Amino acid sequence: MTVGCAAGDAQSYILFCDFFDRVIEAYHNHKMSKLQESDFNYDNLKGGDDFDQDYALSCEVSALRAVDDFCFPTHCSRGERRELLTLAKKAFDQLAETLPGKLYSVAEISQHPEDKGVTVIPSPFQLRTGVARDWPDSRAVWFSKDRTLVVWININDHLKLVTTRDDANIAKAFQCICVNLQKLEALYKKMRHPFIWKPQLGWVVSSPADVGTGLRARVRVKLPELSRHKRLKDILRRLRLCMDNTDCSGVYNVSNAQTIGLDEVGFMQLVVDGVQLLIRMEKRLQNEENIDDLVPLQK
Template identity: 85%
Template sequence: MSVSGGTWTVKTGDDETTRLFLALLFIELGPYYHLHYHPIPRPRSPDCQPPKSFSFDKMWKIKPPITYSLEAKYRPHLETLVPTDPMSLFNLKRGSPEEEFPNLKYNYTCMASILTPKLYARQFNRATQSGVIFDDVIRPGLEEPGELHGPMSVGCVAGDGQSYILFCDFFDRVIEAYQNHKISKLQESDFNHDNLKGGDDFDRDYALSCEVSVVRGVDDFGFPTHCSRGERRQLFMLAKKALDQLAEELPGKLYSRAELSQDKEDKGVTVGAPSLSQLRNGVARDWPDSRAVWISKDGTLVVWVNIDDHLRLVTTRDDANIAEAFQCICVNILKLEALYKKLRHPFIWKQQLGWVVSSPADVGTGLRASVRVKLQHLPRHKRLEDVLRRLRLRMDNTDCSEVYNISNAQTIGLDEVGFTQLVVDGVKLLIRMEKRLEGEEKIDDLVPLQK
């Protein structure tokens, strides 16, 4: 038996007891765990050959066996080996899928654009091993339906790593729609910061500062919207052990939320009260229990623990040197990855999704690279939206007038170096356009092809 890409493949001989066991697996678990049966025929003498039209490889693909002579004896024992469907442990007072389908009439999230009654019905009676049901997944989008002319949010969240497998029919469509990426493509990861070209030579009259962050989920634990107090405290202790070892090379200290002083907040490390969104989707449960922030002594790296995800590494620079910021993230995330593996709780990686975290908007690399840029004329240009789409970038307002945050619009489809390179090249082009507009010149020849 082997497991590959979320699919179990079983290969075995054809003795009767083994076939009985696999037959039960085929019947009970086939649809749930994607079991595929591939029997290996035992050697036969030349005098005992089956008809030419007979195929051992196709024998079990036609239908599972109906009965065996040993079935009455072994079936009760074999049934005890079959994992219990988590949904059978619940006694939810729910109606039919048709009766429970949510009202999405004025919902403007990505979830609402994907969800149909048929899709909802297929997910309705499923639950992960930790107890996540489909209504837990779509609740954030129901609590915050968004606005017609506002930015579209993803509108859903995974309760644990298994959610992306069990509810893949839904999550794959959401990721493809929100991030414009086909799940059939394999995700790659590259933290070789030497492969990044540029990033240390922005025009400082326009590029003011930069930030690079990366988020990670820890295997065997529920995500913040679903985890228990005990799980959250275990995650805190794991982070403490790993960060204590990281401090041997990069000195720093872990502060609980209650220990954060005004001095630390003055340095830009601010953990305010939970947002309304965090309160609604359950991330802020038991706040501030087991929430913490690790700050390096030199201030180059901040690690958020149990704030919005299991771990978030953030590097901010006032000189807009995104190459240095990216290098800091690359070096330290690789160190933490090795430390968590040593503690037997690796970060969650899935072949087609990459690094898996609670929000489908962050799967793949979990990386956000952003530069704060001063732009006076370009934001009012009629082609700005088209330019950003071609560059695969997003532009967000900041608290300062005429200052905008430019960042990667997707997190899946390219590796970490690739997304950071998009930001570097895109910011340089936007600054060139801004200079052209300052001189009242046209920018049509600078509009790029689709990245």
């Protein structure tokens, strides 16, 4: 399911709250009367570093942020986009001592994508919604020196932090996101352009599908038997997870289905506990055993 809409700026969520609130409630199964909380204390996460490596192959954690006083990519001007890139350059320059890295324009990456390991091409959605206006002007990607962290600038949102791991240690990936997100937040506050936060919406970004935490945690898992089980859709709904195909048969990306209603640690815990349970189910099915007693109650 997709939301089919995007906000032009943070104020849109206030001015058109009758519309956006209904979209958020329907997509996230969340009551807008609740206040959103935030928790970056990664030590509160239980597990995530002990997945069975025969099943959990890799992981990724990402977080979106929007910068105050700027329109979102669907509506921002060329001047705003360039100023956002300037702010990002200043922030990464100040991070250089503790987190060395290098910033590349999308034009540079497009010339030699194999060197950077990424390809940045506007999607049909970006072209339709105006996000790709003036492409590739002021679009950039920052890579940490050790390649543990990548930050996308002016691509889908103002900022997107991504960390990936080949060992599926999602606890370490979450720690990386938490530590560096807080560093960037402090620097942007110092530059008087903090990340946008609203009590009922949490971290505000352009898509209603990502408000709240802006956090997505994905684990690439081998689930050939469970993927064919008749109760899979019900199991995922109860776990509040979604499962997407990959380019490898029997391997799926398992991630949180919502981003609002719990804090960052809460959503990470859903993914960690859910993946552990899905792997247990897969093992039983491979042994031709029943999994009905493992099906959880609604979370």
